[in-house]
Amino acid sequence: MNIMRAFTISAVVALGAAACSTATTTDETTSASPTTTASPMPTKVTVVTHDSFAVPDDVLAAFEAGSGLDVTFVAPGDAGTLVNQLVLTKDAPLGDVVYGVDNTFASRAIEAGVFADYTSDARAATDAAAYAIEGSQALTAIDFSDVCLNIDLAAFGGDLPAPRTFDNLLDPAYSGMVSVTNPATSSPGLAFLMATIAAKGDAWPEYWSALNDNGLRVTASWSDTYYTDFSAPNYGGDYPIVLSYASSPPFEAVDGQPTTAALLDTCFRQVEYAGVLAGAQNPQGAQQVVDWMLSDDFQASVPENMYVYPVSTAVTVPAEWAQYAPLAADPWTIDPTTIDAKRDEWIQTWTDTVLN
Known part of the structure; x- marks a missing residue:
């Protein structure tokens, strides 16, 4: 519910008085001097x-x-x-x-x-x-915050341990489990792309090609990936590894127990x-x-x-x-100047590698 309080601005008589803007009027029936009136501030x-x-x-x-x-x-x-x-x-x-x-x-x-x-x-x-x-x-x-992959804890354990690193995700055991967002339309998606570039250097396109071959899913927005795709109990999707934040897991606790965790080796600040x-x-x-x-x-x-x-x-x-929801001790980073110079090229290369 919006609550608005109207501003009242007094008339300004002296021409030299400070005001945001003024309008000049003259009384044509007398010889009175012109007066100025302050315009009301927008609300x-x-x-x-x-x-x-x-x-x-x-x-x-x-x-x-x-x-x-x-x-x-x-x-x-x-x-x-x-x-x-x-x-x-x-x-x-x-x-x-x-x-x-x-x-x-x-x-x-x-x-x-x-x-x-x-x-x-x-x-x-x-x-x-x-x-x-x-x-x-x-x-x-x-x-x-730190943008990182989150996992559904119930999907891992026993014969299938939870992944920890970028390279773990290329294991066929995790095929069809990962949902991320498009870096061209999503800031978390772009942050995750930056993390892989920082981690893999010039070999990052090959990494994404291999990840794509391992059943990667790409959505247009973080909300699609997290709220729709995530298999965590609060959502019930089909993907136990999704892109989100290091600070997301506390909100997925059920009866005081965690149901998700962030992979802190995959984080970008x-x-x-x-x-x-x-x-x-x-x-x-x-x-x-x-x-x-x-x-x-x-x-x-x-x-x-x-x-x-x-x-x-x-x-x-x-x-x-x-x-x-601890932050990553050593998140991946790239200098903003480098991002500015390379962003469009990186996004196009990613698009050509993953979507085409």
């Missing part, structure tokens, strides 16, 4: 995000009540689709502010001029600075950002949204609603995450 702000975004109603309502803003969300698709749409619509932006651009796609959007620079003064901005894109003030880190859109109708409101996403209320809501870690060190994650 509507549109947040463009991916389709996995979630925030509790009470957290949103408190922000709207405190700021006087009326927040609308637009979700054109997965994070990869989100960035594609941002670039295509940069001259007529879909909204005012964006959440969900990650470090595998961020440089593309920045290079395309999608964002306006903004540096938040929120307390958690200092923590967010640790994940800043070098040489840019366009994006503010909001959360992070993913960071998600928010940014003010260039050409926003309400840039001030957009900046307030970025500040809100760094607030304690929003940051504390991130783990249980989006299954990722908040950037703020002032909030705590659920206690069970230490046991069921």
Whole structure:
């Protein structure tokens, strides 16, 4: 439920007084001097995000009540689709502010001029600075996690041990068990591709060819892979090895017992950002949204609603995450500059190798 508080802006009498914008009027029946009137600040702000975004109603309502803003969300698709749409619509932006651009796609959007620079003064901005894109003030880190393969624990044990590494997945024993997402349309999919490139170097296409030959399934989005394909008890699909996050397993516990686990040797560290859109109708409101996403209320809501870690060190994650959702000790990484230079080539090579 949205709660909106109307802003009231007083008339500005002196021509030299500061205001966002002014309109001049003259009383034609007298010789009175012209007066100026301040234009009201807009109260509507549109947040463009991916389709996995979630925030509790009470957290949103408190922000709207405190700021006087009326927040609308637009979700054109997965994070990869989100960035594609941002670039295509940069001259007529879909909204005012964006959440969900990650470090595998961020440089593309920045290079395309999608964002306006903004540096938040929120307390958690200092923590967010640790994940800043070098040489840019366009994006503010909001959360992070490790993208990795997750397994359905019930499918393994006895004669078939759980896989641990990329190479294990090529064993015929795991044929037809793996579901991942397309890196051209999904940020987790692209993050997983980056992990295999970091692990296999120039031999990564051969690795994917072998994985494909071992019965690989590819979907368009993380939600398709996880919620539809995963054979874990909460979903009942046909694939016991799926692409998700290191922070996913706590949410799959049944009667206090884990039913899934992340393969921490397959992880890529993913960071998600928010940014003010260039050409926003309400840039001030957009900046307030970025500040809100760094607030304690929003940051504390991130783990249980989006299954990722908040950037703020002032909030705590659920206690069970230490046991069921540890981050990878040594996740795979690639420099964002290299990703920017090679992304399109890598995606095309992957498409030619896996889908054609």
